[in-house]
Amino acid sequence: MIPAQFDYVRPSDLPDALRILKEREGEAKVLSGGYSLIPLLKLRLAQPGLLVDIRDVSGLDGIVETAGELVVGGRATHRQIQLDPVVAARYPLLRDAAGGIGDPQVRNWGTIGGSCAHADPSADWPAVLIAARATIVCRSADGRRTVPAREFFLDTFVTAIEPTEILTEVRIPRPADRSGGAYEKIERKAGDFATAASAVQLRLGPDGRIAEVGIGLTAVAETAFAATEAERVLAGNAPSEALFRQAGEAAAAQSRPSADGHGPAEYKRAMAAEMTVRALRRATARALGQA
Amino acid sequence: MTTQHVSVTVNGTRHEADVEPRLLLVHLLRDVLGLTGTHIGCDTSHCGACTVLVDGTSAKSCALLAVQANGAQITTIEGMEQAGKLHPLQQAFWDQHGLQCGFCTPGMIVESSWLLAQNPDPTEQEIREGISGNLCRCTGYVNIVKAIQQAAAELRAAPEASAGSAGVAAR
Numbered sequence A: 001m002i003p004a005q006f007d008y009v010r011p012s013d014l015p016d017a018l019r020i021l022k023e024r025e026g027e028a029k030v031l032s033g034g035y036s037l038i039p040l041l042k043l044r045l046a047q048p049g050l051l052v053d054i055r056d057v058s059g060l061d062g063i064v065e066t067a068g069e070l071v072v073g074g075r076a077t078h079r080q081i082q083l084d085p086v087v088a089a090r091y092p093l094l095r096d097a098a099g100g101i102g103d104p105q106v107r108n109w110g111t112i113g114g115s116c117a118h119a120d121p122s123a124d125w126p127a128v129l130i131a132a133r134a135t136i137v138c139r140s141a142d143g144r145r146t147v148p149a150r151e152f153f154l155d156t157f158v159t160a161i162e163p164t165e166i167l168t169e170v171r172i173p174r175p176a177d178r179s180g181g182a183y184e185k186i187e188r189k190a191g192d193f194a195t196a197a198s199a200v201q202l203r204l205g206p207d208g209r210i211a212e213v214g215i216g217l218t219a220v221a222e223t224a225f226a227a228t229e230a231e232r233v234l235a236g237n238a239p240s241e242a243l244f245r246q247a248g249e250a251a252a253a254q255s256r257p258s259a260d261g262h263g264p265a266e267y268k269r270a271m272a273a274e275m276t277v278r279a280l281r282r283a284t285a286r287a288l289g290q291a
Numbered sequence B: 001m002t003t004q005h006v007s008v009t010v011n012g013t014r015h016e017a018d019v020e021p022r023l024l025l026v027h028l029l030r031d032v033l034g035l036t037g038t039h040i041g042c043d044t045s046h047c048g049a050c051t052v053l054v055d056g057t058s059a060k061s062c063a064l065l066a067v068q069a070n071g072a073q074i075t076t077i078e079g080m081e082q083a084g085k086l087h088p089l090q091q092a093f094w095d096q097h098g099l100q101c102g103f104c105t106p107g108m109i110v111e112s113s114w115l116l117a118q119n120p121d122p123t124e125q126e127i128r129e130g131i132s133g134n135l136c137r138c139t140g141y142v143n144i145v146k147a148i149q150q151a152a153a154e155l156r157a158a159p160e161a162s163a164g165s166a167g168v169a170a171r
Ligand SMILES: Cc1cc2nc3c(=O)[nH]c(=O)nc-3n(C[C@H](O)[C@H](O)[C@H](O)COP(=O)(O)OP(=O)(O)OC[C@H]3O[C@@H](n4cnc5c(N)ncnc54)[C@H](O)[C@@H]3O)c2cc1C
Pocket: A029, A030, A031, A032, A033, A034, A035, A036, A037, A038, A074, A075, A100, A101, A102, A103, A106, A109, A110, A111, A112, A113, A114, A115, A116, A117, A118, A122, A123, A124, A125, A161, A165, A166, A167, A168, A191, A192, A193, A194, B045, B046
């Protein structure tokens, strides 16, 4: 399969890349890892006139923790995130997700920014960022804006980002004490996209009750979304198996899966519930320092 | 549409070519440079038959443009052998019957070389995870895993055997 023709540039800094995107608006497309875009070009489902490869743009692939946030560059690869020591120490939700994306080659090249900008409903990062209440930073030649993850993913392959913008950073709030996160994903075979997956980030209060919780679901609607009904079920209550089940059912009820090669809608709904229960169990154990 | 100049070092040898930006790296290797050891299986970035190392990082070369690899050091299956001697992975695939039709083998060996550079002493589980982006429709993987275990043991005993002609430390 051969893509349609296009031009290719590889600018070396961000202002240059943003200027090109503005000047060639309507025909230019950002190229990052390429593991979603190049297959689309080969199928001719995308036919941009110009690819702007951001591989050489420096400063986009760092992973830095500040006092309040983890700042992950838009060009950070899944593998970089998987192996990062700070992520391993304090952001188990991210580490779970990164290690389960595709296969080693995909993790070597695919980036968090590309995954979010692409917004495949089965991609793993969107639900994770929703659960963690992350914010997404978009830059254009005209400025910079910050969009909460919960307002970023709009529909299948549709997000709040503009074609003239580059997703430069993802900012994840630093978990407070007695916090835990987990990502649970079911896939048909190794290296596959999720059939269903659930991301949980929670904090236990001094009384042992769930003080804060975020839940994001993958692959069970037209886009990743926040399982707000399940969050409501959990908030303020003491963690228990029965409560987790109730939250799982609420998450399933809020999902809108469609049947495809991964299975019928009913099955996916059941898996949304089960993955949510498992993620809640593991996140709680982590918050208690037990896992 | 204009062509662009690319310069790549493949298995230690520098090559220059003027290519259309839409040319895939795997086609540069096979059709322009005549290195047909890198196979095209699925052409949809799923099977891993086209795996090569780009600056030491394993990649599916059907999901990469040749222009993206401009300036890079590339290692293909042809670069594994050293001075007429098979790389320990190649020898191990032979010894352990790690192939039947052989179609997946170039990608499987290149990916395994990356895996062992990251993790010289992998568990069976880590090996299976490490080749999860490489599909084999013949062997059932059992002998592939054995071959990688054999090569890993040998490379731990004599790490210089892993040099590979590109001379790029895999990262
Ligand atoms: C075999 C296979 C299995 C996979 N399995 C999974 C999986 O299990 N889970 C999962 O989540 N993903 C999976 N993926 C997708 C993979 O993670 C992609 O790499 C990722 O979704 C896109 O990132 P990229 O850097 O490759 O983006 P690209 O392919 O380069 O770009 C994708 C889109 O995002 C835009 N874009 C990229 N970066 C930016 C940016 N910084 N700012 C603005 N726009 C940008 C591009 O213009 C394009 O529209 C798989 C892919 C393959 C090939």
